[in-house]
Amino acid sequence: MKHLRIIARLDIKGPNLIKGIHLEGLRVVGDPHEHALRYYRQGADELLFIDSVASLYQRNNLSDIIKRAADRVYVPITVGGGVRSLDDVSTMMHSGADKVAINTAAIARPQLLTEVARRYGSQCMVLGVEAKRIAPGKWEAYTDNGRERTGRDVVEWVREAVERGVGEILLTSVDQEGTRKGFDVPLVQQVCDAVSVPVTASGGFGKPEDIAAIAATGVSAIAVADALHWNRMALAEIKQHAVAAGLDIRTEVPSP
Template identity: 40%
Template sequence: MLAKRIIPCLDVRNGKVVKGVNFEGIKDVGDPVECAYAYNQQGADEIVFYDITASYEGRGVMLDVVRETAKKVFVPLTVGGGIKTVDDIRETLRAGADKVSVNSQAVQNPQLIKDGADIFGCQCICVGIDAKKVGENQWTVFINGGRVDMHLDLIDWVKQCEQLGAGEICLNSIDTDGVRGGFDLPMLKAVCDAVQIPVIASGGAGKLSDFAEAFLKTGCSAALAASLFHFRELTVQEVKADCRAKGIPMR
């Protein structure tokens, strides 16, 4: 088993880190740069920034936040939200991001994945996916912060992303997002079994054991969480220690 990663996720809206449940009931958590710095100090393996309303509101990338964070944070930084073109990818990487996460725009323009991977390398391109269960072992892809059902089969889409050159998938379950009942293990396992590239589990972490369970029951490479870390219920070190105690190699 390859070493696993723990990734705090910072959802940003109007320059503030926020958190909600099923994409609703948004609350302010704090300053994104300071939050990212704190997670860097805790030993996070990576940090993810999502501008959660950029696509919906038709805005670009929050480059100022990325620049300030890159000065203080020395683990890989992934940035998503508002990335529509190869130029957006270039500017985001120039601002200090190590990877970009493309979600809504990738569904609407899959060529963006291929062009980004060809120019900047597969390792720079993470495809973020928001998906919801629609039947037994069947999930559909949503865009614009979980607002628009694209009637696109999740498994077909992850296979296409891999073929286009995506280096990684960040898979978020709308059904479990913010609910804190654990990761969506059936969906996560189905995606991990369908592709060879790393898959990040997102949406639903509510207690310490949820992370190890995801690693032990699916092929995911990393687990991402927000609320648990933001509200200081758990630290990155505590999660890693629990996983190591259960025989899971950690970064």
């Protein structure tokens, strides 16, 4: 039975938890710390924090938010957005992150992926991919919250990244993100087929049937934001639907 992790995704801008559509038109949701604790207590398998404007301003401001979360949360924490160097990775790890997701800086200098993997282990090095469909069955990797084209084919890029030492892929469909219209299943399928490392699908989760649709790809995890932030579905309900789809799910929740 395929095991599936349910990851709560929290996109951060300044002090606020925010949510957009296609990574744009951001709306403030609330205090990221309160939401992170709530999702942890509801049984999230991991937490994913993304600094949504970090690449724009060439910095990551999440260390204080991560420190607060790491004191109260006992599941893996992944941090992404504006991570550009080994020093940035070190800051995040010392703040309490277990993994770092790198997108923009990896496109600019792919050797960074190898450097991080060698120093901290492949399990720490997550490749962040913002994918946009450019033709049937073909996707291009974007950076800066889906704004900047890279010219890199997504499938070729993830293959290269894994060869360079990446231990996990965070795959965000910009086309589906925030739409509630379901995951980009063909995209996820191609990436899962191309690499042997765990893949997290992000962008588009809207209804229970979406879990069964994505499960068949061999994906390792799904990242959920919109459904949780607007209280459309609790984590327990999402996990029930995953079990109904024949998936192996961690069902215990932390003690209050």
